Amino acid sequence: MDYSKHQLPNEILLQLYKSMLLPRLIEEKMLILLRQGKISKWFSGIGQEAVSIGVTLALENDEYVLPMHRNLGVFTTRKIPLYRLFSQWQGKANGFTKGRDRSFHFGTQDYKIIGMISHLGPQMGIASGIALANKLRASEKVCAVFTGDGGTSEGDFHEALNVASIWKLPVLFCVENNGYGLSTPTSEQYNCENIADRGVGYGMESHIIDGNNIIEVYTKVQKLAESVRKDPRPILIEFKTFRMRGHEEASGTKYVPKELLDSWALKDPITNFKEFLVSEKILSEHLDEQFKNEMTHQIQEDLNKTFDEPIIESTIEDEIKDLYKDKIAISSSPATEKNNIRLIDAISEGLKQSMEKHKDLVVMGQDVAEYGGVFKITEGFVELFGKERVRNTPICESAIVSLAYGLSIQKIKAVVEMQFADFVSTGFNPIVNLLAKSHYRWGQEADVVIRMPCGAGVGAGPFHSQTNEAWFTKTPGLKVVYPAFPQDAKGLLIAAVNDPNPVLFFEHKGLYRSIYDDVPTNYYTLPLGKAATLKEGSDITVITFGATVHWALDTLNTLEEEISVDLIDLRSLQPLDTEAIFNSVKKTGKVIIYQEDSLFGSISSDISSLIMENCFEYLDAPVKRVASLETPIPFAANLERQYLPKERFKEGLINLAKY
Structure with missing residues (x-):
């Protein structure tokens, strides 16, 4: 040598x-x-x-x-x-x-x-x-x-x-x-x-x-x-x-x-x-x-x-507490001045105001720069914030998630757009094995939001239509948010960006341009882990989230003279507002969980188990779950309608009321 x-x-x-x-x-x-x-x-x-x-x-x-x-x-x-x-x-x-x-x-x-x-x-x-x-x-x-x-x-x-x-x-x-x-x-x-x-x-x-x-x-x-x-x-x-x-x-x-x-x-x-x-x-x-x-x-x-x-000791409370970084997030209340806008506009506005608030926040994803993303959420962002902060990526979901974690190590927030939620599978490893475990393992926050355009109803077939929240609600250390209304979407997205923990933010494609709401114009937050009660009733508790909230409202409007319902929009799936769920179930004695995802292994299974374990003596009927078929999502319109649970929900609700 x-x-x-x-x-x-x-x-x-x-x-x-x-x-x-x-x-x-x-x-x-x-x-x-x-x-x-x-x-x-x-x-x-x-x-x-x-x-x-x-x-x-x-x-x-x-x-x-x-x-x-x-x-x-x-x-x-x-x-x-x-x-x-x-x-x-x-x-x-x-x-x-x-x-x-x-x-x-x-x-x-x-x-x-x-x-x-x-x-x-x-x-x-x-x-x-x-x-x-x-x-x-x-x-x-x-x-x-x-x-x-x-x-x-x-x-x-x-x-x-x-x-x-x-x-x-x-x-x-x-x-x-x-x-x-x-x-x-x-x-x-x-x-x-x-x-x-x-x-x-x-x-x-x-x-x-x-x-x-x-x-x-x-x-x-x-x-x-x-x-x-x-x-x-x-x-x-x-x-x-x-x-x-x-x-x-x-x-x-x-x-x-x-x-x-x-x-x-x-x-x-x-x-x-x-x-x-x-x-x-x-x-x-x-x-x-x-x-x-x-x-x-x-x-x-x-x-x-x-x-x-000495041998290390810990308590269950300490172990659970260290799952997330405990940090007071920036919070602001909604203003009285509002505009009637679509879900897609509310998300774009929330992201834009977040970038104004956090001067080094970086947005990354395929085609998010000049093109504005395939759904145009980031349209015009390059002109406002420059290409250093609005970055087109190659098709490399895994590296970009890991890269976002690297930014977090340097105290820079990142929002990653999955072009479709289905494509997150190629970035699955760093989400569930890196982001989710980071704070628990060695106290390092993973200050990353991953936006997830998802959902059926638009004839996009098996590779562009999944609502795959259950892939992540199972993984300790992740937060999962799934709004149904524009006002919620904006406030929850801003809160997710402020949160120093990894957040999967689901956005239903079918709601992007079909749902309008009066949305506060200012920068405001809504708390993660807090459900919204959209209707109050005494007969049945309906628990739902995402597009099925609107499908449930459509069905309930045809039955409002027959069935009195507590309608709960979960908004956040992890953390889950169990208090709102249990209080409603104890009041009505009957519950139906309504989701777009297929049934087996889904979050509805866990919610059903939680209700059985904590509210059994209050139940007047078995917990009912309604979901899509146990198949991939088909493309043809009539097959997609058959796959989705819209018709089955009405039947299940009526039968539960009669039980």
Whole structure:
């Protein structure tokens, strides 16, 4: 390994060596503790230390790093107290996740480190979001994100690099190519010679660096980072390296040919660098022994502190409380001055006033800029707010959701438009595994609103007509809002933007231009989680939301002489206004839940269960649910009518009244 071409001062060379030595000594200790059953799992980075340390030292301390599970050197180089790392690995209170996640699945704003989730790919999009914030603020900062050779096969990798290239985002995509994705060799992962070769396809500068040569890593990344600060752009860097242990300790290395392990052992980044420093009389054996003794002592001292720390305890109340970020949102009451406008106008107005209120709020989605979105919600926004804040995206739902989370890390709000709610499936992973769990896992809010044009009745067929709220009401950590009226839509959208937690905001396409309402002209909010009682009666409680609110009103108008009804428009599905539901059911004794979604596994099932568990003694009849057929939504008009539950609701209501 050639270290001779350098002009670094001796103190920097010693710093590089010591920075690699510390995580190696920690790892050796962790392997002992793993065998003793004192930690649960370990993902070793032995053999790859030069990459983590070189990249981290090449960055400024206030620049974000997004490591993976083999990048212990990132954490130690940023000088996180060792006892806190040890507490994290043992699930104790001094860790970063209150015992809720393990190993390196955490982040810390104090050290500008954003930890991984096991799904790997979203990490790339998060880095692009952080980089976008840096670019919007002209901060001349770069961020670096790590992945492995296996992670480059994920679609998120392509999406994030493609967006970063198009938007010229200042981010270093660092790929640690250690030859194996768990046990799968690179020959079975991709069919090009080098991962860096892909840079050409993205129109992106790329480099290959010897990942075991600490001087090469440090000096080249330092030079690239300085260049990116002055000329914002993404760079793909492939580090050729090798891990000397298994994917994790339980997997072993039997799948690796012995001669390959032996050849890489000769390239050990720490052993080779030490020999160079000794040969240059920069390091002596005595000084090296002193370093090791000091580090070993510090490791043991901090371990003892962690061992003495009590087992973490929590209450059910604390666990539930940490699901969402508890923050007083901006609130304002509706004014008396109103305009009679459509649902689509109210949503557009609410979004426009939110962008005026929050000067750095970013709106992203397919065709949302000059075109104004396929439903024209953002028409004219580019002229008002500019293309930096109203951003057309490629077709890459997953990366854009992750990118929005990256903006949130930098304290910038984001509203993401799914062109159709159906298309959210390609962005499902970062919503349910990243946004939803972020605050619970390590206290980081995910200040993202995802707008969801949804619903049937417009002959759009199986791929453009779903009302798929149940995909998300099941996931703790998400809020789900589904207004039926323009006044509610505006106030709830503004409240969703103000809320620091992830909100799925459903907008029924069939109501966009068919429903009018007197909507206050000012900036105002309505509380999330509060239902509206549209009619008051004594015979039956009707619980509904979205378009079925209007379908229910149409039906009830034909039966108002026969049946007295409490009509509840839920408005928010998560959190759910159980108080309003229970109070009404206790009054009427009968309840029918009416929704557009198909029945099985839907939110109506949970509402029915809640009523049975909390109001059973008040019921005079079984809880009735009315929903669409258990099929995809058909295209032909007569088939769509048959699929939807409009006719079945009237029949169910009459039968329930007779029960």
